[in-house]
Amino acid sequence: LAQSYRTIFHVDLDAFYVSVETLRNPKLRGMPVVVGSDPEGGSGRGVVVACSYEAREFGLKSGMPISRAYRLCPEAVYLRPDFELYRAKSIEVMKVLREYAEAFEQLSIDEAFLDVTDKVKNDSEALQLASDLQKALRARFGLSCSIGIGPNKSSAKIASDLKKPNGLTLIPRGRATQFFAPLNVSVIPGIGKKTRAFLEEKGIRTVGQLQSVPGKQLIEWFGKGGVWLWGVANVKENLPVRERNTPKSLSVERTFRHDVTDFSKVEDVIQDACAELIRRLKEANLEYLVAGIKVRFSGFETHTREKKLPGYTSGQEALLDAVNLLLKEFKNSSRPFRLVGVRVSQLRRQTIPTTSLSSWVEPDSP
Numbered sequence: 001l002a003q004s005y006r007t008i009f010h011v012d013l014d015a016f017y018v019s020v021e022t023l024r025n026p027k028l029r030g031m032p033v034v035v036g037s038d039p040e041g042g043s044g045r046g047v048v049v050a051c052s053y054e055a056r057e058f059g060l061k062s063g064m065p066i067s068r069a070y071r072l073c074p075e076a077v078y079l080r081p082d083f084e085l086y087r088a089k090s091i092e093v094m095k096v097l098r099e100y101a102e103a104f105e106q107l108s109i110d111e112a113f114l115d116v117t118d119k120v121k122n123d124s125e126a127l128q129l130a131s132d133l134q135k136a137l138r139a140r141f142g143l144s145c146s147i148g149i150g151p152n153k154s155s156a157k158i159a160s161d162l163k164k165p166n167g168l169t170l171i172p173r174g175r176a177t178q179f180f181a182p183l184n185v186s187v188i189p190g191i192g193k194k195t196r197a198f199l200e201e202k203g204i205r206t207v208g209q210l211q212s213v214p215g216k217q218l219i220e221w222f223g224k225g226g227v228w229l230w231g232v233a234n235v236k237e238n239l240p241v242r243e244r245n246t247p248k249s250l251s252v253e254r255t256f257r258h259d260v261t262d263f264s265k266v267e268d269v270i271q272d273a274c275a276e277l278i279r280r281l282k283e284a285n286l287e288y289l290v291a292g293i294k295v296r297f298s299g300f301e302t303h304t305r306e307k308k309l310p311g312y313t314s315g316q317e318a319l320l321d322a323v324n325l326l327l328k329e330f331k332n333s334s335r336p337f338r339l340v341g342v343r344v345s346q347l348r349r350q351t352i353p354t355t356s357l358s359s360w361v362e363p364d365s366p
C-alpha cells in the first residue's frame with residue numbers, strides 16, 4: 001500500500017520565449033514584449049506567438065492577430081521569433097529537469113512532467129524538491145517556472161496553471177478531488193468554450209458538479225472524450241510519465257467556412273498553414289524529409305500529394321516551395337475548395353544547434 005500514491009510535477013516555464021529574449025537583451029525586462037510576426041504598423045498579418053506578462057495587461061495574448069495586438073499596445077517591443085535560440089535553451093533546461101525525475105516526459109518546448117514518486121515521502125518533501133528545482137533553474141538559467149504537484153499528470157497540469165508566474169501549487173496528498181471541487185470546469189485541459197457552454201446548460205459549472213455526473217452520462221454526451229473527462233474530474237486518470245517517441249508526421253488543416261473558388265485565397269491559407277506547421281516542428285525540435293498537401297473539394301472528394309526533399313530540413317522556404325509545386329495541379333480546378341492542409345513526415349529530432357549558443361549572454365547571478 002505504501003507506494004499506491006504517485007507524485008507528479010508539471011513544470012511550465014513562465015513566458016518562455018519572452019524570458020529567453022530578455023536574457024539576451026536585459027533592457028526588455030519589465031517592458032511589454034511581443035514575439036510574433038511583423039505588425040507593420042498595424043497592417044501586418046500573422047499572430048502573436050508569445051507575449052510578456054506586462055503585455056498581457058494590455059489584453060494581449062498568444063494566438064491573437066498581430067494587427068489587433070498592435071492596436072491594443074503599439075508601444076510594445078515587437079520581435080520576430082528566434083526558434084533556434086529558444087530550442088537551444090529548452091534542450092539545456094530539459095536536461096536539468098530530467099535529472100530531478102525518476103521518469104520524465106517533455107510535453108512541449110517549455111513544459112514537462114516529472115514523476116518523482118520515489119524521491120519524496122510526503123507533501124513537505126515534495127514542496128521542498130519543487131522549490132529546489134525552481135531555485136536551480138533561476139540560478140543556472142535565469143528562468144522562472146511554475147510547478148503543479150499532484151497524484152497524476154492531469155491534476156499536476158491543472159495545478160501549475162493556477163498560480164503563475166513563479167507559482168508553486170501543491171494538491172494535498174489524498175485530497176485531490178476535494179481540491180478540484182470548487183474550481184470552474186474550464187480548468188480541465190481540453191474543456192473549451194463549447195464544452196463549457198454545454199455543461200453550463202446542464203447546470204454543471206464546477207469540477208465538483210462534474211464529479212457527481214455518472215461516467216455513463218459523460219460518455220453519452222461526449223463519446224470517448226467523456227471517459228477522459230470522468231478520469232480527470234475524479235482524479236482517476238493514471239497515464240504513465242514517459243519519454244515521447246518521435247511522431248510519424250505532423251499536419252495542419254484548414255476548413256473553409258464557405259467553399260472557396262478563388263485560388264489566391266487557397267494559396268494564402270496554405271501559406272499560413274505552412275507557417276503554423278513550421279512553428280510546431282521547431283517547438284518539437286523536429287526536422288522533416290517529406291512534405292505533402294491535402295485538398296478536399298466540396299462534396300468531400302479528397303486528394304493527397306507528397307514530395308520527398310533532397311535532405312532533412314526544418315525550413316519554411318523549402319516547405320512552401322514543395323507545397324506550392326504540389327498545389328499547381330489543382331490550380332485550374334473548377335470545383336470549390338472545402339479544406340486544404342499541409343503535412344510533413346519522415347521526421348527526426350534535431351541535434352543541438354551549437355552556433356546560436358555562442359551568442360548566448362549569461363544571466364545575472366541571483
Ligand SMILES: [Mg+2]
Nearest residue numbers: 012013015110
Ligand atoms: Mg509556459
